[in-house]
Amino acid sequence: MIQFDLKSYLKEKRHNVDSALDAFLPQPEGFSAPLLEAMRYSVMAGGKRLRPILALAASEAVDGVQSEVMPAACALELIHTYSLIHDDLPAMDDDDLRRGVPTCHVAFGEAIAILAGDGLLTYAFEILARGADANNLNSQKTLKVIHVLAKAAGITGMVGGQTVDVIMENKEINSEQLAYIHKHKTGALIQASVEIGAIMGGGSREQLSALAEYGAALGLAFQIVDDLLDIEGDEEIMGKPVGSDIKKNKATYPALFGITKSREKAQEYIDKALSSLDSFDNKAEPLRAIANYVIQRNR
Ligand code: GRG
Numbered sequence: 031m032i033q034f035d036l037k038s039y040l041k042e043k044r045h046n047v048d049s050a051l052d053a054f055l056p057q058p059e060g061f062s063a064p065l066l067e068a069m070r071y072s073v074m075a076g077g078k079r080l081r082p083i084l085a086l087a088a089s090e091a092v093d094g095v096q097s098e099v100m101p102a103a104c105a106l107e108l109i110h111t112y113s114l115i116h117d118d119l120p121a122m123d124d125d126d127l128r129r130g131v132p133t134c135h136v137a138f139g140e141a142i143a144i145l146a147g148d149g150l151l152t153y154a155f156e157i158l159a160r161g162a163d164a165n166n167l168n169s170q171k172t173l174k175v176i177h178v179l180a181k182a183a184g185i186t187g188m189v190g191g192q193t194v195d196v197i198m199e200n201k202e203i204n205s206e207q208l209a210y211i212h213k214h215k216t217g218a219l220i221q222a223s224v225e226i227g228a229i230m231g232g233g234s235r236e237q238l239s240a241l242a243e244y245g246a247a248l249g250l251a252f253q254i255v256d257d258l259l260d261i262e263g264d265e266e267i268m269g270k271p272v273g274s275d276i277k278k279n280k281a282t283y284p285a286l287f288g289i290t291k292s293r294e295k296a297q298e299y300i301d302k303a304l305s306s307l308d309s310f311d312n313k314a315e316p317l318r319a320i321a322n323y324v325i326q327r328n329r
Contacts, residue, residue: 036319040083047082048074050100051107054157068138068146069153073111075129078329080320081106081219084248085227087316088241091307094231101161102175102226105154109183110219112150113192115143122196125274151183167230175226182222191215195280203281211281216256217249224248224317236309244306244317251299252324254292257282261289264328300325 058067082103089099118125118133135143162172191214224245260275283292
């Protein structure tokens with residue numbers, strides 16, 4: 031069997047996502063130009079585009095149509111970028127470098143960075159609604175996607191997880207609390223990316239449930255690898271400082287369990303993600319390859 035070429039796949043999808051994001055983002059003009067410029071600056075600074083690519087790959091696995099998923103895929107990236115902008119703020123992680131360039135608040139000031147994050151979050155839902163109109167999508171499907179996205183990004187997902195992360199800083203933390211932070215802060219949006227692709231692609235109930243399982247396991251593995259990269263990663267390749275978790279005394283997997291055990295745990299989650307795809311044919315090959323990439327990634 032010919033090996034699936036993940037590198038070309040990621041390159042092509044990243045290009046498609048970047049073009050769509052470029053088209054969706056308003057041009058910086060008018061009285062609010064600095065806001066629009068800051069939004070565009072942070073989104074177009076790069077990034078792996080993992081969440082939109084997961085949505086596209088999940089849709090492919092259930093025979094979906096790329097143009098119908100693309101607005102939702104871009105909405106996921108806008109929400110992810112908003113979370114990075116806010117996470118980098120002085121009130122949170124106070125980081126100066128992100129995606130290889132100065133963070134949004136360093137480049138545009140704190141007030142505009144807060145507003146750029148707010149703008150991206152809201153605009154994500156605007157392009158979802160607009161995409162549904164443009165593609166004449168069935169409103170039931172769109173409503174379900176909005177529900178999944180709002181839950182994953184909001185108080186029961188990313189914002190909830192970030193809150194626990196913030197309040198537990200410099201405190202003793204147990205594995206249960208750490209699992210909560212990982213599952214909500216990072217895992218929820220990654221799982222939602224896969225689910226949203228599958229919903230938009232018209233997957234069956236069984237397919238949706240298998241893909242949700244895949245996304246949940248992948249999200250947890252992703253966060254453990256992120257913790258490991260903060261210790262073992264290369265600052266230049268990652269485009270952000272390493273060692274910041276230790277400096278900020280953050281609760282991480284390696285801090286709690288050590289490097290070897292953390293790697294084993296990440297591999298366990300990847301194996302779980304892969305076995306969730308057992309009932310899928312070779313259209314799920316991109317999802318399988320992405321799972322293997324997540325554990326081997328260096329950025
Ligand atoms: C501020 C509500 C709010 C949430 C912030 C995402 C997040 C929650 C914090 C970011 C801190 C962090 C480094 C989390 C670890 C996992 C993660 C989300 C890494 C960054 O995602 P990548 O690696 O980044 O996909 P790129 O730049 O490639 O898109």
